[in-house]
Amino acid sequence: KLGDAKNANFPVDERNAVYHLGVAKGELSQRILTVGDSERASRLTKELLEEVEEEKAHRGFVIHTGKYKGVRVSIVSIGMGTPMMDFLVREGRFVVDGPMAIIRYGTCGSIKDVEVGSLAIAESSILIRRNPDFWHSDNNKDQTKCKPYDISKPVAGDKELIDLLKNDFESIFKDRKTVVGINASADSFYSSQGRIDPEFDDFNEQLIENIIDLYENKVNTLEMETFQLYHLATRSKQPIKAASSTIILANRVTQAFLDNNTKVKLEIEGGRACLESLIKVNLN
Ligand code: R1P
Numbered sequence: 001k002l003g004d005a006k007n008a009n010f011p012v013d014e015r016n017a018v019y020h021l022g023v024a025k026g027e028l029s030q031r032i033l034t035v036g037d038s039e040r041a042s043r044l045t046k047e048l049l050e051e052v053e054e055e056k057a058h059r060g061f062v063i064h065t066g067k068y069k070g071v072r073v074s075i076v077s078i079g080m081g082t083p084m085m086d087f088l089v090r091e092g093r094f095v096v097d098g099p100m101a102i103i104r105y106g107t108c109g110s111i112k113d114v115e116v117g118s119l120a121i122a123e124s125s126i127l128i129r130r131n132p133d134f135w136h137s138d139n140n141k142d143q144t145k146c147k148p149y150d151i152s153k154p155v156a157g158d159k160e161l162i163d164l165l166k167n168d169f170e171s172i173f174k175d176r177k178t179v180v181g182i183n184a185s186a187d188s189f190y191s192s193q194g195r196i197d198p199e200f201d202d203f204n205e206q207l208i209e210n211i212i213d214l215y216e217n218k219v220n221t222l223e224m225e226t227f228q229l230y231h232l233a234t235r236s237k238q239p240i241k242a243a244s245s246t247i248i249l250a251n252r253v254t255q256a257f258l259d260n261n262t263k264v265k266l267e268i269e270g271g272r273a274c275l276e277s278l279i280k281v282n283l284n
Helices: 038-048 082-095 159-172 207-214 226-235 260-280
Strands: 031-035 056-058 061-068 071-077 100-110 119-130 149-151 178-186 219-223 240-251
Touching: 031 038, 031 082, 031 260, 038 061, 038 071, 038 260, 061 082, 061 260, 071 260, 082 100, 082 226, 100 159, 100 226, 100 260, 119 159, 119 207, 119 219, 119 226, 149 207, 159 178, 159 240, 159 260, 178 226, 178 240, 219 240, 226 240, 240 260
Parallel strands: 031 071, 031 100, 100 240, 119 178, 178 219
Antiparallel strands: 056 061, 061 071, 100 219, 119 149, 119 240
16 A cells, blocks of 8 residues: 555555555556646646546645547646656656656746746756855855855756647647746745745845846746756656746736636646647657
8 A cells, every 4th residue: 555665765565656656657658747736737637638547646746647639648736846846757757668758837937028928938947046055154144155046057858849849839829929948947936036035034136137147038937847857857867858838927027927717728728738749749
């Protein structure tokens, strides 16, 4: 039963189900659409999949597997943040044989002059990490020795899958803008995304400007998972084709926020675009 694991290095149970996703070989498709919100995953499954198999839910992960236009796909909600994406990619890799394709469809904030309700595709992603040593008494907030936030170099997604996604977004979202560029994944929704919180000593007033300057205004979006997907996909020993797209929910410059009805509509339309790309990509 789940929870009774063997092997501390990579825990699995008696039937070889992985410890967090709770699935064994054959229970996850090699073609995965991943989202943060479990309600988004349920809505997409209900609207778009046929021949849906038994839902698997464990430790915050919800896995729906079924067919889209006759091709078996899994829609997986993972919650939020890079550790959850790490579980999906590593444990998903363990239970799938052969090449995989993973598309993320999430929500994000934008630091560009782009309307909320636009879409974004990440050609690459950078990681923004808060560095607690900056606040340590040894450093005493001395920026010349240690910066409060580390900004990584970009890691690219899979060009073939990203090109498919660009085409499918263009044909489904005829009246909406899709911006293509760099994404930034942060280790906090708050401090490492430059949100100002008077309750905490965050030292992040310059962070958004620093991100804009460092990558010459090419960073379009801020969210919390894409970097881990792209980084692990490029470090996997077996092929994993990865792409990431988002609904721009918030504009951090104008402070605009998208209404919920439009968000739900875009979730379904964009989910359809992602599934179209997911079933087209060659995994031989
Ligand atoms: C924060 O509100 C969450 O929303 C975004 C962020 O990456 C973070 O997970 O994505 P999802 O809508 O896919 O969860």
